[in-house]
Amino acid sequence: MPKILFISAHAPTNLYPQAGQKIALHNLEKYHSANNRNSIDTTVDIVVIANKEEINAATDLVKKYGDRLFTYSLSKSNKIISCLRYLSVPLKFSTRYQTTVAQTIKKLLKQNNYDIIHFEYSHAAVYLNLIKNHIDFQYTRIIISIHDIVFQSFLRKSEKQPILGIEVARLFKFEKNLYSHANELWVLSKKDCNILTSLFAIPEQKIIIKPPQLSNFIYKVERNTEKVEKKSLLFWAAMNRTENEQAAIKFIQNCFVNLLKIDSNYKLYIVGSNPSAKIKKLASENIIVTGFIENPIQFFEKAQIGIVPLLQGAGIKLKTLEMLQAGLPVIATSIGAEGVETSKNIFVNDNFDDWVNIITNLAQAK
Template identity: 25%
Template sequence: MAEDTCLAGKLYRADGVKEFAMNILFLAHRIPYPPDKGDKIRAYNEIKYFAAHHTVDVCCLLDDPADEKYIEPLSKMCRRLEVVKINAVLKKALSLSSLLNPKVSCTEIYFYDTRLQKAVNRLIAENTYDLIFIYCSSMDKYVRRVKNVPAVIDFVDIDSDKWMQYAKHAPFPKNIVFKIEGQKLARLEHAIAERVKASFLVTEKEVEFFGGNQTVHSVPNGIDTVFFDPAKTPADPKLQSERYVEFTGAMDYFPNEDGVVFFCEEILPHIHKTDPDLKFYIVGRNPTDKVKALASDHVVVTGGVTDIRPYIKYAQLAVTPLRMARGIQNKILEAAAMGQAVVTTSQAHEGLAFEPGRDIIVEDDPKRFAQAVVGLLNNPEKRSEIASSALKMLKKHYSWEANLSVMDSIIRSSFSK
């Protein structure tokens, strides 16, 4: 047992690793509740974990009026909560001014608000924090000049590379704007990584892609297998009577929009040649006009739903035909937890511990993707084998408690460096 010593009133082991309950200031770019989409799911679980082991104050922005009702339940998870509401339309317009400034990104302008800055300054003045936890690069500006409190950042994904991917698929002149945004964010991300004690990404591949810094670590996402349990999912006779494959996700998110359009236009026609009655369910809130236009006799666009689990449970299988993706796709973890086989692309599969052909089917070519779907539809035994194997891998690699305890240990160790 390492001998303990006391430094500045805090407990250290002889190896320099702190072992104490920290006071944490957690900064999030959006209200991390409910855990119903990628960035919210990870932030929610981090706050939940830290609140169980430490003391957490949360500062965040709210850019969707529909999320106002979630302020109260989030406030019960932390000691103090500061939420600043912003006008998304106005912010998007203001963020265009970044085109005239070679040093500031559109993302930084969108997520910066002087009212939240004042709230952050006040909390830092009134409290003694052991750690500032920055969730996403857009929140760094609020604490960039704070020198007396150590900070770490969870980049989650490499946002700069996302914008570069968008640029490849966007028409002129959007592709130029997206490329410039990607370049600005890349400079910002590396500057932050050099300044903070530790940085986190979702996958080891992203850490390798980011490169150049030994303080960048991978901490995978997890999945709540108690909630995502088909046995505990409410029955839905209507869905049970349907024959469909499903896709879940926030449908105002460009990669999701692109993915379902790609599926409907280039994959589904091949499937319908041999399985003309199969339906495709697009499940997720805020569908764009482009997504709504996909609705037909064989394509169902649900919009927001109160519970996505029945839509996953009663599907024949799940599809994630994403051509742009970073990090770990929560929709794949959710489908696996619900006992579904998944057909996906190499982009969406990247970073997952699932073995292609054993735990998941991976195809990029539209025709081969369609053949994989039809093959599984016609082979329930194979479908069940893949789903069962994926569930085993899920339970082994994607526990929030286990993964976030690793993050906690890395943070503690970083204090001694």
């Protein structure tokens, strides 16, 4: 009977409106589906360290794995305490290191001989150093599922915030050490694979590319000219993420206001959960802020053009893949198009003045 310890830095669930949590659940469920085809029982112990709202939302996770599920809610205060307590660990990683979690992991390792220890998200692997002292690497495989290369994300931020340069250097050293000790590294795109091999000198044979699974509703979208609202734009994103909020605001300030000067009929649909007060204040006749939508098919069928105006972040963008799969032409920044294969339907440009021309040309197309 294979035994797996699955440690995740966010709640694996389909019920929290962010892409990463859905990817995490998909990866978790693969362990069962792969072995069930061969009639092999699999034991999976799951440790989740996440924000309280994620854990509360993850009723699907509790229902399926409740008897072997260990959840630990994070608050701002215990994140700060962890950062101060573990000063040698980069901030992104130290926030996930909790003493109670470490105690649970040590207890599980004493009680079980695991075949696989799987870290979902890079910062979940902050416990790898602890685990190394309690396992035999000859019998236990270490897998890290990398959603974003944290070093890359902070490197971009440091361009505008030079003070982050010290943290960038710490992240490079820390991540390289983590990834070097894993047997397998799962990434979402060829681009991330290339970063691991070129920057961190990770052997390519250790890396497995696992493109993200798209939302089920995408395959039910039926676009036709009768449904499409001319001069309508869709920004599809979890609006409680800082980089998505920033993207929406910058797009409106630097592009959308200029589009309205050309033609007051342009509309922007900002579709996604938990929009901030800043985003809600932008709502008008031309800017529709929906908040959480259980079934967003109508917006994918209505919008003429998809936009991904991201200026921060790292890793493949599920929002971009989903709009392309639905058949929308998509305009994206280079960050918004990361990891996405070139196609005739994606227009990559980092100059919002150019976006005005691209959008007006697409809006006039028949």
